[in-house]
Amino acid sequence: MSPTQWDFPVELCCRPMAFVTLTGLDVVFNAVHRAVWDAFCANRRADRVPISFKVLPGDHEYPKCRPKRTSYEWYIPKGILKTGWMNKHLNLVPALVVVFYELDWDEPQWKEKQSECATRVEIVRQSLQGRNTKVAVVLIQKKTPLPPGEDVIASERAAALCNACELSGKSLFVLPHTDHLVGYIIRLENAFYEHAQTYYYTEIRRVKSHKEFLNKTTHQLLFVRHQFKIAFFSELKQDTQNALKNYRTAYNLVHELRAHETNILEIKTMAGFINYKICRLCFQHNTPLDAIAQFRKHIDFCKKKIGSAELSFEHAAWMSKQFQAFGDLFDEAIKLGLTAIQTQNPGFYYQQAAYYAQERKQLAKTLCNHEASVMYPNPDPLETQTGVLDFYGQRSWRQGILSFDLSDPEKEKVGILAIQLKERNVVHSEMIITLLSNAVAQFKKYKCPRMKSHLMVQMGEEYYYAKDYTKALKLLDYVMCDYRSEGWWTLLTSILTTALKCSYLMAQLKDYITYSLELLGRASTLKDDQKSRIEKNLINVLMNESPDPEPDCDVLAVKTAQKLWADRISLAGSNIFTIGVQDFVPFVQCKAKFHAPSFHVDVPIQFDIYLKADCPHPIRFSKLCVSFNNQEYNQFCVIEEASKASEVLENLTQGKMCLVPGKTRKLLFKFVAKTEDVGKKIEITSVDLALGNEMGRCVVLNWQGGGGDAASSQEALQAARSFKRRPKLPDNEVHWDSIIIQASTMIISRVPNISVHLRHEPPALTNEMYCLVVTVQSHEKTQIRDVKLTAGLKPGQDANLTQKTHVTLHGTELCDESYPALLTDIPVGDLHPGEQLEKMLYVRCGTVGSRMFLVYVSYLINTTVEEKEIVCKCHKDETVTIETVFPFDVAVKFVSTKFEHLERVYADIPFLLMTDVLSASPWALTIVSSELQLAPSMSTVDQLESQVENVVLQTGESASECFCLRCPSLGNVEGGVATGHYIISWKRTSAMENIPTISTVITLPHVIVETIPLHVNADLPSFGRVRESLPVKYHLQNKTDLVQDVEISVEPSDAFMFSGLKQIRLPAQAFYTYQYFCQATGSTHG
C-alpha cells in the first residue's frame, strides 16, 4: 500500500473524453503524416471537440472482449467496480479506429491499392472482434478534390472502396494534403466525434439491456456497477446531465448495499468515487449549492461507517480525503469564476480535512504502537499477483470473497497488522500541515483573520509535534500578538506554553526568557504551581544554569535540548538581552510619574517609579535606570544594587530592588534641572530594569516612555471607568490602578520676587503723549542683576494698532511714525534688595479704541538648589488695557449776522462761522490756542485771532468762537465750497511744562453758496424813543447785471406812525445800491 492509497485514481479525476485511435500514420518518418498528427493534437483548445487521440500501428491488439453472457442466472459478481475499467475505456478501447491510407482517385494501380486498404481495415476489425467500435477510413490525397459530383471517377471509386472495405459511405473520408490542413482536420474530427457519440450511445444501450436479467438478491453489486458504467459512458458522450442523473442513482444504490465490516471499505470507496463525480458535475453545471448539499449528505451517510475498529485510522484518512477532494473541487470552480463567501469557502473543507488527518494521527498513534520487535508479516499479505487490486476498495488478502464471515481469521489478523505497520510509517504531520496551510490561504482570501490565526496556531503545534521547532516558533510568534491585542488570555497562555516548550527544546535563550516573562505575568492564566516552576527555571537561566525541561516534552528531544543548554553555558560570556515590553505583558509592571506637571527651575525635579511584580515569588532586580529626552539627566536616575547572582532569590525582605508579588514598590528620584532647559519639556523616554547579573545572564526589560505594556492601556481605561472604592492601604502604599502615568514635565522659570506697578491716568486721549509710569521694586534677598524692561503694545493684537501706536521714553518731543510700538530690553541696571526704580514711558495712540500694553521685567539672580549654585533668570510681566478717546467734540455751524441758522450762505453777504469745542476728557484740558485757516475762496470780514486762548475746559464744558466771513460768488459749486481748517492746540492741564502741546486739526464743513438777485438790508437804530422820529434806512442792492424794475411798498405796523413814501416804483440799476429813507413815529401802548 502506498501512502497515497487514499488519493482518487487519475482516471476518476480527469474529464472523460471520447477515445479515438488513428492507425496507418507513420509519424516518425513521414513528414506528411507527422503534419496530420500535429494538426490533430496541437492547439486543442476548448472550442475543439473533446476527443483524446492516440496513434497506434494498424495491427495493434485491442483488449480482448470477453464472450457475451447470455444469462446472469449463475453469475455472482465479485466486487463493484474493477480497478481497470475506467482506464480501459479512457485509454484502451477506442470508440472509433481510423485507418489512414495514402490513395488518390487517379491512382494508376487502383486495384492493388484498394485491396491493400481493405486488408488493413480487415486487420483492425479482427482485433476489435466483439466490440462495437466503429472503423473509418481516411484517404490522404495529394490533389485537391473537385467539388462533389463533378469527379465521376472519384464517386465510382469511392463506392468501390466502400464496398471492398465493407464501409458505409459515411465512414470514408478524404484528406487532401494541401494548404488548408487544419481546416480539413477540424472537419474530420467533428465527423469522428459523431461516430464516437454513436458508439457510446450503443454502449449505454448495451449496459442498460443487461438490467432486465439482474435480480435483487445476488446482483446488488451489479446494479451499482451498471449504473456507474452508464453514467461514465454518458460522460464520455459528453452528456453530463444524464451522467449526473445516473451517478445520483448509482450513489443511492451504493447505500442500498448490505454493509458489513468486510465490505464497508469497498462501499465507502465507491461512494466516495461517485460522490466525487456528482460534486464535480454539479460544479461544472454551475450549481454549487447542489454540490454542497450532495457532499453534506455523503458525509452524513458515511461519517458513522467506521468499519473495523482496529483500522479506524483508515476511516479518518478516507474522511480527510473526502473533504480535501471537495475543497479542491470547490477551489477549482472558484478559479473558473464561481464566487465563494466568508462562511462557505473551500477553507472550511480543508480545515475539516486537516481535522480528520489529525484524528487519523491520533488513532494511528494508539492503534499502531506495536513494539519494535513486531516484524512485518512475510509473505506480504498486501501483495497481489498483479501488483494491483482487482476491485476498488477490497482487501488484498481476500479479493472477490463476498461472504461476511471471515474464512481465515489468521490471515485477517496478519493483514490488519500489515496495514497498521504501514500506517506507522506515514508522516501524518506533513499532511496535516499541508491541509492547514491550504485552509489558511483560503481564509486569508475570505476575510477570516481569526480563523487564519487559529489555523496557524494549529500548524505551529503540528510543527512542534513534527519536531520542527524553528517553524513552530515562527508561526506561533507570528499569531501571538493577535490574541494578545484582543485580550484572549486563555488562548495566549496556551500558545505561549507551546512556544516555551519549543524555545526550551532549541535552547533559544532570548525566546525562552521572553515567553517565561509573559507566562509569569498577569495575562497568563497558568496556575501558581506552574508559574513557580517557570520562575525557578528563569532564575536558573539567569544564573547561567540549565532550566528543568518543560513537562510533556518528547524524551529524546529533551535529551538533545539538555545538551544544547549545556553548550550554551560553556559559551556564556556577556549575555545581556534587552527585551522591549511594549509588545507583550511581562510579569513586572512599571509606571513613572512626575510629581507635578511642571517644576520651577530652582526646585529639584522629583518623580516616582512604581514597580509591581505579578510572579508568585519575590524577585530581586539588579539595576534600574531611567532615560530622558535630555540624556544629561540619565546619570542622576540610576539605582544599582550590587549583589551576587546567587542572591537573586535571597535576602528577600531587604533591599530597594526586591519586589514582593502584588505589592507596589515606589522608588523616588530627584534631580536639578539645567537652567538652559527652562521652557522645555523633560520627558522620560524609557525605563530599563535589569534582572540578573552581568556576570551571568542579564535581562533588561525596556519600557518605552513612562511604562506600560501591551495590556496596560485597556486596564487603565477600565480603572478610569471604575468607581469602585478601593480598600484603604497603609500610608506609604498606593493602589496600582490609581497611579496614572505622567511621563513628562515642564521646566518653568523661577518665581520672580519683584513687584511691578503701573501708574497712569486713563483714558488716553487721541494723539497725546500718554504717560505711563513703571515702578519696579525688588523683594529679593540678594542683589538682582541685569534688570531689563520690555514695554509697549502687547504683541498679537490687531496689526492696525501697531501702525497707530508709538512708544518712547522721551516725552518732550512728539513721536512720529518711525517710533516702534514695543520697546524691548531696555537695560535699567541692577537693584539691591528693597530698592525701587521708576521709569516713564510715553505712548501715543493715533486712533481711538482699547489697547493692551505689556510691561515685562526680567532679571538675573544667583540662587542655590540642593547645594548647587545656579543663575536663574526670572521675569515678571504686567498687562494693562488702556482705552483711547477723543479729547473733545467740535461742532461747527453757520449763522447769519443776526445769529440765525443758515442752511446756505449768500454770495458776498457776510455770515458767521461758530465753533463749539466740548471737552470729552475726564481730565481738565487747556486750549493753548486755536486758529482758523481759511480756504482761498473764503475771506474774512474782520480779524481772525483766537478767542479761546489759554482757556481751561473741565469735563463737559465747552468753548465757542465766532468768526465773521464772507464768500464771494463762485457760481454753482457741486457739494458746496470748502471753508478751511480749524486747528486747536491743547494739552492736559495737569501735564508738565516740557510736554509738547498737541495740535488737533478739524476740517470745517463745506458750505453751499447761493447767489441772490436783490439784497435788502435794513438799517434800524438799536432803539427809538416814544413820539420821536425813528429813521429807518433800507438798502436795496441789485446783484444782477441787468436793470431791474423794483416796486417797494411799506406797511408799517399799528404801533408806528409813518411818514415818507409808502409805495414807489423805480428802476434799479445793476450792481447799484439804493438808499431808501423813511421815518416812522412810534407810539406805545402799555
Next chain:
Amino acid sequence: MAVCVAVIAKENYPLYIRSTPTENELKFHYMVHTSLDVVDEKISAMGKALVDQRELYLGLLYPTEDYKVYGYVTNSKVKFVMVVDSSNTALRDNEIRSMFRKLHNSYTDVMCNPFYNPGDRIQSRAFDNMVTSMMIQVC
C-alpha cells in the same frame, strides 16, 4: 442545550465564557474567537441599517462538523455567541432566538448592577445560574 456560551466585549475580548466541563475548554475558546470573524463581517454589512430597525440576532454564524455557532449583537456592540451541538436537531431558530433574548435580559441585569464596572469580566452569580440553566435545559 448549548455547549458553550460566551459574552464578548465591544473591543472583542471575552467578558464571560463558559463551556461544558466535559470537553476541551480551549477548543470552544478558539471556536468562539474565530466566530468573531463572521460577527464582524455581519455587523459591518448591516452598519448602514437604521439603529431601531436593526436585528440583533445574527443567526447561524458558521457550521462546523460537530457544532453550530450562533451569534447575537447588542446595540452597544456586545456580542453573544452560543455553540450548540450539531446533532441536537430539536433546537430551531426560534429557540435559539429566545435563548439569546434571555441571555440579553440577564446581561442587562448585570449592567444595571451599580457595582459592576462595564468592561470587566462578568462574575455575577445570577448570570452564571442563568447560563447553567441554558446549558442543561433541553429546549
